[in-house]
Amino acid sequence: MKFLSLHVDYIKFKPLKKALKKIEELGEKDKKEQKSKEALAILTAVEKSDSNIDEIVKEFVKNVEDIAGQVKTKNIVLYPYAHLSNNLASSEIASEVLEKADKALKKKFKVIRAPFGYYKEFELKVKGHPLSELSREINIKGGEEKYNEKQLLREISKTKLDSSKLKENDHRILGQQMDLFSFNETAPGMVFWHNNGLVIRDELINFWKEVHKTANYEQISTPQILDKKLWQISGHWEKYKENIFLTEYEKRQFAVKPMNCPGGILIYKNSPKSYRNFPLRVGELGIVHRIELSGVLGGLFRLIQFTQDDAHIYCTKEQMKEELIRIIDLSLFFYEKFGLNLDHIELSTRPEKRIGDDKMWNLAEKTLENVLKYKKVKFLINKGDGAFYGPKIDFHVKDSLGRTWQCSTIQLDFATPERFELEYTDKDNKKKRPVMIHRTIYGSLERFLGILLEHYKGRLPTWLAPIQVRVLNFTDRNEEAVKKIVRNLDEEIPELRIDCDVRQTTIPSKVKDAEIMKIPYIVVIGDKEEKQGTIAVRIRGDKKIKNFKIKEFIRELKQEIENRI
């Protein structure tokens, strides 16, 4: 909205003729000439961007009151003056703004409102002192901005990968070839999971859930946005603010969670705890968002949005060593399962930005060090790189370019339980403070999946492969046989991910496509196989073709998938 404020000796005007068809007829009184003396004439133009009417009126009234106060007048003339803008709002909106402003100003002033949508003759005499002529513009943020959706559509292009410095088995290249995921500039640092990629992610989750259930972890899920207060309590507000996305709801500030712990702690506090509940192991596959410097983002390795396979263990000081050992063992079990080689293990100590006193830190650091020594694992000290609430043990793994990435982390935290006043009732019926261990195994599901893709060069173990079996026909004659085999396998192994390729092209071409997708089992059916009742299988890219009886193939495949070999 734009307006021109004129402090006048007098202003008089008279409506002559409608300027807009839709405008209602004026009453007899309004048709006559009107005059005001010693007034503030406000010439207004309401614009397209002024969609938030109430806010605009509020701001406009405030401005007018301010000026009227300065020039010390009680008379106001609101005068629609479309010529101030070439981007006018609709007549309905403009009328509404003026009506509402009129009503609000009438509480303190004598207001005359000139009719909207009429050609008017007018005459005025401006005083000429410094405040007698003022022009102002009101822009309300959050109002409907001007945009052109066709233009915007052009701006959101698909993300193009610069692969010039990447290796052939880079997870970003494999992700494209295998149709696993993509990125788009509308969501930097956030993954668009395609069906195939989501399959892998879900399998990793299923495996994780099973293992953690066996290891006596509970599993929870907490909200994505939480009141700012919570982060002030946890210390994130003070120590981690620059990484937090903010949003709001009904004038309350909310943080999009950058970590899962505060939410999990609220579940802990939801009911009284006793030493009998300990060690209380609580897992959460939590999606977190962190504001990162744009230059650090990279494929699945460094994201703004990622999924942590988080868990918090609440225990007594006596139990913590045992728990830390269990976590190290659990981590090593996962690495072994995937055949991943650890590059190194780090012990990260107190950072400059931290909560908790030095006594706490001394104990926490010493405890972690002792556990590592007890486990006889080699580790490096990474001074000052701990979390703001506690020191940590990090497991690092190499990628295809030889860079190392942190996956598992184990963090010992005495400070957060203090801040949240966590308690449990001990044997002696006294309230005591628990110790809290934060830990992840995969670290981030996305990063771990990226590491796995590169580690296996796309050739994932069958249980993780998005498509496990593809059946090809040699000629059109074999198409029925192919479909029959697919049905057969589907019935025998219901969870099997199987498809077929019966396009009218050569076998080498179909094999090539299946190989690019890194499908573990490529089954080929020709006249020979139909006649013999066997299938010819190309296993994990091996050029040697193995012949199977269907039943035999099903038995082996089933075992492999069930045992996650």
Next chain:
RNA sequence: GCCUGCAUAGCUCAGUGGUAGAGCAUUUGCCUUGUAAGCAAAGGGUCGGGAGUUCAAAUCUCUCUGCAGGCUCCA
């Protein structure tokens, strides 16, 4: 965020101031195939967005966005 690059069809890329191209993929025909590319035709583009220089810009300049490597930071 900083430094250095990159952005042309779904993918890989050619085009360096003068009428937007190729291969693969897609669709449609033909072919009926023995383990990483059978043949032909057709369709497919505001050359990432915006601005500037120029008679003329995919091409030169500026700027924004995204990507990549490095720095710094992190799971």
